[in-house]
Amino acid sequence: MEGSLEAPTRHPIPWQDESWYDEAALEAELRRVYDICHGCRRCFNLCDSFPILFDAIDEAPNEEVEDLTPVQLKAVVDACTLCDMCFMTKCPYVPPHSFDLDFPHLMLRYRAVEHRKGQTSFADTQLAEMDRNGRLGTALAGLANWATDQDNGLTRPIMEKVAGIDRRAHLPPFMETPLVNQAAGIIPAPNPDGPAFGKKVAVYAGCHDNFNDGTPGLALVKVLAHNGVRVRIEHPDCCAMPKLENGDLAAVASAAQRISAHFAPLIADGWDVVPLTTSCALMLKFEWPLIEVGNDAVTQLSKHTFDVSEYIVALSKETGLAPIEAMPASIAVHFACHARAQNMGPKAMEMLRLIPEAKPALTERCSGHGGKWGIFKENFDRAVKVGKPAARNLVKGNPDMIVSECPLAGPHLKQVIAANGGEVPERIGHPIEIMAKAYGL
Missing domain, CATH: 3.40.50 (Rossmann fold)
Structure with missing residues (x-):
């Protein structure tokens, strides 16, 4: 039986429970969940995790999850960006359904086991030190921005070889002052x-x-x-x-x-x-x-x-907003995955509709970037592939502006648009920037 009349819920993550890290139990749960996904296949077009899974099963001798090797099980995990879209928008078997399926948090459990065993890559570990990297980057902004520039034919190939960061991937420049x-x-x-x-x-x-x-x-x-x-x-x-x-x-x-x-x-x-x-x-x-x-x-x-x-x-409904000038513009709005995962609806669309004469249009597809996931050489082409439907929808009709609530999605989508031969906007910024412009600020 699919679905439930009750709202989806999520269980606390038992990361301090020793049994959560049991590898035999984890593999059994992976196979249980993968088998449910195999029978449903509703998530086939969300990201590459599911096509990788379904192709592996279809090519297996008996076309069963039990045929998959540990390497094939891991390939599904490695393709997941933890965008949460399968849980939030597609899966009919999330809790409180008896199947009790939370695919993103299962992927998280696998990575927690890997991390505990010291298998997180050095590059992943160091890139996750965001504050340290940010402080160093701003202190040495000129040097850092020169070294990370996509057109730097000296440093980017070295970064690709040493850290696995694809030389084509956009890396955000640093400001001189935080x-x-x-x-x-x-x-x-x-x-x-x-x-x-x-x-x-x-x-x-x-x-x-x-x-x-x-x-x-x-x-x-x-x-x-x-x-x-x-x-x-x-x-x-x-x-x-x-x-x-x-x-x-x-x-x-x-x-x-x-x-x-x-x-x-x-x-x-x-x-x-x-x-x-x-x-x-x-x-x-x-x-x-x-x-x-x-x-x-x-x-x-x-x-x-x-x-x-x-x-x-919420402010517009509770107190009202100061008068906003009309802005007769078409605005393509990328509904970022982590905005959708907050289960609040397309608030960027609702906000931009507060601008008189503005014409926002929504695109509900993943950009493909996935935090730091999309900058690695092993993932960059896949990140571009996943982002193509979003990029196509955003440029359809030649909008006056394109916005995204995700600061990493914007530059990545510019790259995907360019790869598809589309007209690349100067900036894909946050929707709040359009509100400020409408106010003349």
Whole structure:
């Protein structure tokens, strides 16, 4: 029997339970879940994990999951980007269904076992040290940006050979000054005539926002202040999404403890928390409470965290927004996977519809980037392949602007559009940048 009349639920991740790391039990669960997926095949077009699985079964002697080798089982895991789309949008067998299927968290369990055995690659481990890398990158921005530039025929081949980072992959350049260090000079005073005067928002700048691209952060603080909201920018630490991708759950738990403790006094004082990046919002709202079960600070942070577009839409309904100038423009909106995974609906579309005469159109396909997954040589071509349907939809009709709520998806989609021979936009930024433009900010 498919589906359930009850809302999907997720179990806490028992990462501190020794039995969770039992390899025989893990393999048995992989085969059980793969067999259910084989019988359903509804996820065939989401990412490469499922075609890899289905092709392996179809080519097996008896066309059964039991025929698959451990190497074939692992190939499915290695192709997963933890986008959560199978769980959130396709699978009819998620809890509370009796099949109790959570494919992304099963992939996470496999990686946690690998990580515990010391099998996470050196490059993956080092790239996940986002704050350290960000501090070094901003301190040496000129040198770092020269070395990581795609056109650098000297350093990029070396990086590919030594670290496995594909020489074609876009690597985000570093700002010379982190966003939090710019904050004093960029945050305007709240407009006392703004309809939301008295509201308070602590903007959580993720690593990319703080070290690589502060444009969405600048746009958000201007839009909020224009509407009367008091704003501050915080970056206590990385949300540890890259370490989650590695299966390093102890590090994720540590980040959850530290960052939730940082925000606890602000929340008690009436501040809402708005992460600039959808992946960070997903971690604070959904992943951390499943890893740090019973941590009151984590629970409170989850309840008081809002995605950027979600918060602006909520503000429009609660207090109203300051008048917005008409913008007769067509806007192609990429619905990023980690925005969809927050189970809040296409809030970017809803937000952009608040702009008079704007014509936003939604694309609900994965960009293919998958955090740091898509920059590796073994994955880059696959990342481009997965992103092609999204890229095709976004350029259809020659929109005036293209936006994505994921800061890594934007540059990657530009590469995919270029690979398909399409007209490449100058920037694929965050939808909040369009709101700031509509306000003349």
